[in-house]
Amino acid sequence: MEQAAPDLERLLQPAPLEPLGHPDAGLEAAVGEEAEGPQDDEGPGDRTMTENNFWLKKIEISVSEAEKRTGRNAMNMQETYTAYLVETRSVEHIDGPSVLTDSLWRRYSEFELLRNYLLVYYPHIVVPPLPEKRAEFVWHKLSADNMDPDFVERRRIGLENFLLRVASHPILCRDKIFYLFLTQEGNWKEIVNETGFQLKADSRLKALNATFRVKNPDKRFTELKHYSDELQSVISHLLRVRARVADRLYGVYKVHGNYGRVFSEWSAIEKEMGDGLQSAGHHMDVYASSIDDILEDEEHYADQLKEYLFYAEALRAVCRKHELMQYDLEMAAQDLASKKQQCEELATGTVRTFSLKGMTTKLFGQETPEQREARIKVLEEQISEGEQQLKSKNLEGREFVKNAWADIERFKEQKNRDLKEALISYAVMQISMCKKGIQVWTNAKECFSKM
Amino acid sequence: MEGELPAAPRGSSGLPAGDASGDSPCALLPAEALALDGDEDDLEVFSKTSRGEFDSSEFEVRRRYQDFLWLKGKLEEAHPTLIIPPLPEKFVVKGMVERFNDDFIETRRRALNKFLNRIADHPTLTFSEDLKVFLTAQAGELSAHKKQGPGLLSKVGQTVRAVALSMRGVRSRPEEFVEMNDFIEAFSQKMSLIDKISQRIYKEEREYFDEMKEYGPIHALWSESEEDLADTLGGVASCLDRCCQATERRLCGLSEALLPVVHEYLLYSEMLMGVMKRRDHIQAELESKAEALTYRKADTDLLTEEIGKLEDKVECANTALRADWERWKQNMRNDIKSAFADTAERNIHYYEQCLATWESFLAAQTDLYAKEPSEDKP
Numbered sequence: 086m087e088q089a090a091p092d093l094e095r096l097l098q099p100a101p102l103e104p105l106g107h108p109d110a111g112l113e114a115a116v117g118e119e120a121e122g123p124q125d126d127e128g129p130g131d132r133t134m135t136e137n138n139f140w141l142k143k144i145e146i147s148v149s150e151a152e153k154r155t156g157r158n159a160m161n162m163q164e165t166y167t168a169y170l171v172e173t174r175s176v177e178h179i180d181g182p183s184v185l186t187d188s189l190w191r192r193y194s195e196f197e198l199l200r201n202y203l204l205v206y207y208p209h210i211v212v213p214p215l216p217e218k219r220a221e222f223v224w225h226k227l228s229a230d231n232m233d234p235d236f237v238e239r240r241r242i243g244l245e246n247f248l249l250r251v252a253s254h255p256i257l258c259r260d261k262i263f264y265l266f267l268t269q270e271g272n273w274k275e276i277v278n279e280t281g282f283q284l285k286a287d288s289r290l291k292a293l294n295a296t297f298r299v300k301n302p303d304k305r306f307t308e309l310k311h312y313s314d315e316l317q318s319v320i321s322h323l324l325r326v327r328a329r330v331a332d333r334l335y336g337v338y339k340v341h342g343n344y345g346r347v348f349s350e351w352s353a354i355e356k357e358m359g360d361g362l363q364s365a366g367h368h369m370d371v372y373a374s375s376i377d378d379i380l381e382d383e384e385h386y387a388d389q390l391k392e393y394l395f396y397a398e399a400l401r402a403v404c405r406k407h408e409l410m411q412y413d414l415e416m417a418a419q420d421l422a423s424k425k426q427q428c429e430e431l432a433t434g435t436v437r438t439f440s441l442k443g444m445t446t447k448l449f450g451q452e453t454p455e456q457r458e459a460r461i462k463v464l465e466e467q468i469s470e471g472e473q474q475l476k477s478k479n480l481e482g483r484e485f486v487k488n489a490w491a492d493i494e495r496f497k498e499q500k501n502r503d504l505k506e507a508l509i510s511y512a513v514m515q516i517s518m519c520k521k522g523i524q525v526w527t528n529a530k531e532c533f534s535k536m
Numbered sequence: 537m538e539g540e541l542p543a544a545p546r547g548s549s550g551l552p553a554g555d556a557s558g559d560s561p562c563a564l565l566p567a568e569a570l571a572l573d574g575d576e577d578d579l580e581v582f583s584k585t586s587r588g589e590f591d592s593s594e595f596e597v598r599r600r601y602q603d604f605l606w607l608k609g610k611l612e613e614a615h616p617t618l619i620i621p622p623l624p625e626k627f628v629v630k631g632m633v634e635r636f637n638d639d640f641i642e643t644r645r646r647a648l649n650k651f652l653n654r655i656a657d658h659p660t661l662t663f664s665e666d667l668k669v670f671l672t673a674q675a676g677e678l679s680a681h682k683k684q685g686p687g688l689l690s691k692v693g694q695t696v697r698a699v700a701l702s703m704r705g706v707r708s709r710p711e712e713f714v715e716m717n718d719f720i721e722a723f724s725q726k727m728s729l730i731d732k733i734s735q736r737i738y739k740e741e742r743e744y745f746d747e748m749k750e751y752g753p754i755h756a757l758w759s760e761s762e763e764d765l766a767d768t769l770g771g772v773a774s775c776l777d778r779c780c781q782a783t784e785r786r787l788c789g790l791s792e793a794l795l796p797v798v799h800e801y802l803l804y805s806e807m808l809m810g811v812m813k814r815r816d817h818i819q820a821e822l823e824s825k826a827e828a829l830t831y832r833k834a835d836t837d838l839l840t841e842e843i844g845k846l847e848d849k850v851e852c853a854n855t856a857l858r859a860d861w862e863r864w865k866q867n868m869r870n871d872i873k874s875a876f877a878d879t880a881e882r883n884i885h886y887y888e889q890c891l892a893t894w895e896s897f898l899a900a901q902t903d904l905y906a907k908e909p910s911e912d913k914p
Contacts, residue, residue, distance in 0.1 A: 272735075280874065313763060314760045316761065319754065319757055319758040319761070323754045323755070323758065326747060326750050326751050326754060327751070329631040329747045330747045330748060330751055332747075333740060333743050333744035334744055334745050336743070336744070337737065337740040337741050337744055340733060340736050340737050340740055341737065343729075343736075344730070344733055347726055347729045347730055347733065348727060350728040351722075351723075354722045354726075356716075357869065358872070360871075365876070392631055415846075501764040501765055504765055504768075505764075505765060505768050505901075508765075508768050508772050509768070509898065509901055511772070512772070512775070512894045512898050513898070514682075515775075515779075515890065515894045516891060516894045516895060519890045519891035519894065520887075520891065522883065522884075522886075523884055523887045523891065526880045526881075526884045526887065528744045529876075529880045529881035530877050533873055533876040533877040533880055534873065536872070536876075
């Protein structure tokens, strides 16, 4: 079989994730703007790194090792966990040597903490997902055990991927907590918790309520929500079938290995056929063992798909935030309208709407003009406040939609690029598998013909 | 047949049953057994011949499985130390991991076809009167013919003697037959394993095929909710579908070319053990008479005469077996060799088809790549 053209091969290498400071043209511009512009939305003053040289140098982040540890947990019980070594290197000049600037150990729960924090403070961003906590979509050969070295290795890669994604995001990369995650081992958890981000998080109930009750969400977000549901559904289905296909393929290859053993035994009793049988048997063994590498490569492909499976949830989170804000806005507008109406009714003396005051008035007698004046005054204050609030909520809402949509566009491009690449790499894997198959069976055929 | 993938079962111009010697000495052309609709046990046997002793040149008769069984029995009786081809099992045998096709009837029909053709190809068996009757007699004639021959009582007597002798065993089996016996035992064991392995492979490939059927369509479904990715996803979907089809062809090949051959030789090895027993039995008969002579148990002259006949019998039996053994080994080697080589060829073909599919997908994708703006270039 002919070799693929050299540039084809180069194109087919999975593209390394861009380390920060070496982004494509579009990204660089965004980074430049952020450095001078106003603070991020919904970020308190000292969250971003506006004048830190750190981000202007090219940096590389890697999760280079995983180590099993035992320690005591919050309930003072012995537990085993895996710790990951996070290393940061900076490069002074382009193509110069990289210098290790920071190196610390983090466990999975700390990555989770970081992500949860980012979710709260950057609700308009599609926050990159973490690799799965527990192995799912496994096929029988892989264990679902968290301590299994293959799982740990794949998780290490997933965590590195997460950090690289955050670091190459024009907005997230400037976050101080993220910076501290990479540079300050001790006390980091306390600092994160001190931000009080858990309190700022929207309650699930509130979000659910908003989703059902919102009247006028931006259509694009509604569509996006449907898309993310579909994406999640189709990728899970795909991964499940892939796992089953892998299982079966494994079976086919491995059973051929049995031929190897029996041919070898059989060759002992044959004269003319002996040599042919023996060497054919050897090729059967080669065939059977070739599946291990093939399926290991496929596992990495599955991980790439999984990342986008989890990204679907991140998309939904942004949509939910929009719905929440929109609902809030609608409620505020409704509240304002009803107060205005009440005011009007009090002023003109007509009662059109039901009110508790109206009822008590009927029951206990009319109120005095002074009382009425007082109430009108309170309402007018509330109305004026409400109008202010509505204005700012409206502004917030529009800002959110604008920024969120910008990030969503960025995400879409990234997704299309990454998934296309993944699918192409899958094709490359299949090609390699076919070539190996042709090789083995050609050899086997030769042996059989010599029997 | 060289360089060609075996096609579907040949028509009635037929196929000699894998005989090593290219042209058989007899010109009884192969018989074709076809299944009719309806009664699965009702088979039509077509034969063509140019041999003189047959009344015409083409015959068409209806036979049942038990008729084949009868034929085999008669051949074994007439030629106890010849290697009679095996019959397929009457029913699906429990413990077979998977029936070859889901069509047991078709598989059995092919095996019965093979059985007849092997007999027709055999230099001695082809001249059997029983074979001739089997191929040409109408139903009534066949049952009449079956009733001829030793009566029931004498058959019972034969069986009793046979049992008595087999319990006695044979004293000294000649070296060449000891080797043969050892070979047969080992061969039988290996064949049994290979039969199991081959069936297991078929099962696994079958299940792989079943899963693959779902794999392509999911990608097609996904492409419906995508824009930029739709093209790529659609491409992957169609590649998977084509690979799925190639898998199906591979499966067919396995069930047509490999499994029947392996299974036949498994059954052959059981036959061979029977042949060895019958040879031993003949020798045992001689030995028992010789013993009787030694101990003067009966009339010496009569015994000596009988012993003489038995010595001839043993000599014939051994010679016949010796010759047939060589022939059988040669056939076995060729059959096994071509079955496995054929399977390897099909597998190569399978991978070549899949390779072509994926490579053309890749070429199409990278053409598109090259046309896109260079954001991905290093």
